Amino acid sequence: MTDTSLTKVSNYFVPQIENQMAKSQIELTNYQKMCVTGAMQQMYQVITDNGLDITSVQNNIKDILLTVAALQLNANAEPREIYFQTRNSKDNSGIWHKEIEMGIEGDGNDALLNRFGRNVAYVHPFWLVREGDDFEYPKHMGIQLTPPTWEPTGDTDKKVVRVVYPIDMYVGPDYHDDQERKTTTEYFITEREQVKNNLLAHMSNNLMRDKDKQDKLKKIKDFAKSHTLDEILDSEDMVRTGRISPAWREPQSRETMIIRKMRNNIVKKIPKDFNNGLVQIKYEEATNDSLKQMRRDVTEDANSEDFEKAVEQQSKTVKPDEKPQEEPKQPEPETPKQPEIIDAEPKKPAKSQPETEDDPF
Structure with missing residues (x-):
């Protein structure tokens, strides 16, 4: 520069x-x-x-x-x-x-969820449930919900097997400001193995211009059917075939990446x-x-x-007291037509590779 x-x-x-x-x-x-x-x-x-x-x-x-x-x-x-x-x-x-x-x-x-989440009143700190923790899923009795229970062992060296987001959601009609809306707490849960789809999408993107893309994708798909997320990441052949980036496989970043994907998978679906x-x-x-x-x-x-x-x-x-004008008559990029929205976001403002990844297979 x-x-x-x-x-x-x-x-x-x-x-x-x-x-x-x-x-x-x-x-x-x-x-x-x-x-x-x-x-x-x-x-x-x-x-x-x-x-x-x-x-x-x-x-x-x-x-x-x-x-x-x-x-x-x-x-x-x-x-x-x-x-x-x-x-x-x-x-x-x-x-x-x-x-x-x-x-x-x-x-x-999380900030986007706080700000734009539909009927979201408050996002509580998320739970990182690890191997060996005592966890019980929520139960439904009709429309009544028994909250999940979680007793951590405190061993932070263990893998995170699921992430739980307790979120206070508004219920009932949207009253005027002089009436406080009722809330109920809902629990949004995702599992570690669901991140496999994110990894497969990552591998598919990496092979986008590969001349042997179809053969390699078939090989990855066949392997993924009978192997876990961690087994894919531990396979040197899969790492090489899918060109898995260091952020996914290096010891210092692997668990952080998986946790990030689990969090994103919950938040983006709300x-x-x-x-x-x-x-x-x-x-x-x-x-x-x-x-x-x-x-x-x-x-x-x-x-x-x-x-x-x-x-x-x-x-x-531009004079000192004037705001600079927009760049001189340059063609602005067209805004691409938006597909049908499945996620949509009004809330008070809230206060590290993310993306919505679809299963490519």
Whole structure:
């Protein structure tokens, strides 16, 4: 990167995000502005560390910042809600290049659930149930629910076999503000083995351009039928065939990845309600792999104006007391048509590879 400073970069992008949000009838709050600034700081570091030319990723950056603003995701939260990395992508000319990719961490999905979860009143801390813990599933007596019981052994070296989210849900009609709505606690549970589908989707994505994709997928499918998640990860042949990334298989990250996937599998299935079409679309794009790819395809060959010149021109034409205008009449990427929504997200704001993965087999 050249001498372009973080301040200049932020001053270039943030007003554009404000203008874009205003077009969707959303006025940025101070918290959303903080989220955008924090995300810009993190991406700037990734760009610098990887020696990227900001001109080549400026459309990518703008789209990510719009998602961050719409969903109010905080890159500087602890634990963090989103992360940024580079990925290799091929343009329409067949040339490979790097681009910035945003991922939502487990805590980011929890924040989205708090903020947009349909009828969600409060999300309690989740339970990590490990091997050897005494756990009893909830029981139903008609419409009455007997809560689950959990007695941890305290041995944190054991594998997590399930994750439980106790969530207070509103019940009954939505009264006016002067009447408090009733709540009931529901328990959302997912098992370790259900993460196998996430791993298979990861392997399928890795083989997308492999000339022997079909043969390798059949081999993986046959092996997966009679083997557990951990047996797949322990198989050198499967690791090699499916090109399983180190984040899935290295001892220091494997369990963290599996827990993250279990948490995501619960949170993403709980319906969400959005009060704005842009917010809904950005949520779908951020959590749905196929829509992520559609967005990449749409923005791939969008404007390639030299970033340095654009920043310089903007600084000359904008008076100190005026807000910078949106970038000069560049074609904006089309928003891909959204498929039928199954998850939907209004709630009070809540305070690390995530994605909605479908079984490819």
